[in-house]
Amino acid sequence: MPLRIVIVGGGPTGTAIAHNLASWKTADNEKPVEVFVYERYPAATIYTPSSNHSRAYVIALNYRGQSALRRLQIVPENITNAVVADAVVTHRPPKKKTTQLTPPHVRPLEDKYRQVIAKRQDMTSYFEQLAEKSGATLHHEHELVDVDWKQKIATFRHRGLIHKVGYDLLIGADGTKSVVRTLLDQHCQTEQPRKGFSPSFRVEATECDRMEYQVAVIPQPGSEILGSVWKNDTKQLKRKRPLIQDTDVHSWNSKKYNAMCLAFPIQQSVKTTNNTHNPLGLLFAVIFPGGMLEAFRQQAKQNGKVVQSDQSYEAALESLLHDVPKHVRSDIIDQLKGGDFANGGNCVRALCQ
Numbered sequence: 001m002p003l004r005i006v007i008v009g010g011g012p013t014g015t016a017i018a019h020n021l022a023s024w025k026t027a028d029n030e031k032p033v034e035v036f037v038y039e040r041y042p043a044a045t046i047y048t049p050s051s052n053h054s055r056a057y058v059i060a061l062n063y064r065g066q067s068a069l070r071r072l073q074i075v076p077e078n079i080t081n082a083v084v085a086d087a088v089v090t091h092r093p094p095k096k097k098t099t100q101l102t103p104p105h106v107r108p109l110e111d112k113y114r115q116v117i118a119k120r121q122d123m124t125s126y127f128e129q130l131a132e133k134s135g136a137t138l139h140h141e142h143e144l145v146d147v148d149w150k151q152k153i154a155t156f157r158h159r160g161l162i163h164k165v166g167y168d169l170l171i172g173a174d175g176t177k178s179v180v181r182t183l184l185d186q187h188c189q190t191e192q193p194r195k196g197f198s199p200s201f202r203v204e205a206t207e208c209d210r211m212e213y214q215v216a217v218i219p220q221p222g223s224e225i226l227g228s229v230w231k232n233d234t235k236q237l238k239r240k241r242p243l244i245q246d247t248d249v250h251s252w253n254s255k256k257y258n259a260m261c262l263a264f265p266i267q268q269s270v271k272t273t274n275n276t277h278n279p280l281g282l283l284f285a286v287i288f289p290g291g292m293l294e295a296f297r298q299q300a301k302q303n304g305k306v307v308q309s310d311q312s313y314e315a316a317l318e319s320l321l322h323d324v325p326k327h328v329r330s331d332i333i334d335q336l337k338g339g340d341f342a343n344g345g346n347c348v349r350a351l352c353q
């Protein structure tokens with residue numbers, strides 16, 4: 001009998017592992033495992049978050065992330081709409097007592113350290129397809145609500161109905177607020193001590209990422225958005241490459257707001273009458289300390305469209321994105337006002353004895 005593996009969570013990790021496990025074969029070409037993925041949301045292939053929804057954020061895979069995927073037999077560059085970035089452009093605030101802009105610093109990335117950038121949605125949907133091709137079964141809109149650790153039965157809620165699933169091995173790939181981890185922790189704290197056993201698994205909170213993220217997508221590439229600001233830079237002539245290229249990653253920071261913004265090149269699918277082409281755009285991920293984005297939003301509601309206070313998106317983004325043309329900044333602000341927040345969640349350490 002093949003080992004029955006149930007993976008909870010069909011995000012990038014759950015679907016990538018499912019693809020790898022479901023590809024296993026014995027020397028006799030038999031499948032030693034059966035793999036099932038249970039995800040609480042609809043399939044990434046069909047679920048389309050609006051461009052400024054937190055689930056639309058991009059994942060920039062560094063060398064470590066790319067190596068991990070290669071070990072699972074996934075080629076990161078093949079992820080749908082992936083862009084390979086080979087330089088990071090750091091935008092520096094104007095020097096004190098002058099309004100003159102300081103040219104950004106360009107750091108080219110060596111081949112090994114190039115970043116592969118893809119929208120989380122595209123990445124997950126690509127891994128879903130690989131997992132299914134390898135023979136894994138994916139169940140969407142199934143939320144894990146309970147686990148019977150002794151009987152090895154996981155309970156899912158599916159469209160209001162309860163669905164019980166037996167397993168030989170349960171894998172929790174359900175993100176930073178993992179329900180699998182919480183249930184296992186509760187089980188070890190309550191069940192085992194009562195019977196005289198010491199817990200074999202314990203979760204300790206180490207830190208909590210209180211920063212909040214929001215995203216906005218601008219359909220023009222980096223050279224168009226920032227090219228007009230930097231095209232007259234005289235030093236550019238001495239450089240080996242144009243100051244701003246479309247596949248660059250950009251970063252800005254503001255000490256005043258303890259905030260940062262990263263802009264990633266993304267491919268956008270544009271359907272024309274004849275074909276589909278993928279021009280590059282930029283996805284701006286703005287990151288502020290927890291609570292600040294909500295404060296900006298409240299200000300915007302109270303004061304109408306234009307808010308002069310320091311506690312507003314307008315003032316904060318003017319400080320942060322100082323060299324981004326005003327009309328682009330206004331577009332970003334409009335998207336942020338209507339978008340959702342995401343945060344990094346809790347960092348925990350799982351202690352197994």
Ligand SMILES: Cc1cc2nc3c(=O)[nH]c(=O)nc-3n(C[C@H](O)[C@H](O)[C@H](O)COP(=O)(O)OP(=O)(O)OC[C@H]3O[C@@H](n4cnc5c(N)ncnc54)[C@H](O)[C@@H]3O)c2cc1C
Binds near residue numbers: 011065342
């Ligand atoms: C704004 C933002 C930007 C980021 N940028 C980067 C980056 O640039 N580079 C990078 O490497 N990482 C980045 N990360 C981190 C990256 O998103 C995570 O490392 C990655 O998503 C982890 O994938 P995962 O599948 O483990 O978890 P998740 O992506 O969290 O997926 C977990 C899945 O489990 C499902 N789930 C949860 N609970 C249940 C349940 N009870 N039952 C069933 N299903 C459940 C969820 O719906 C979800 O689909 C970023 C994160 C955020 C929030």
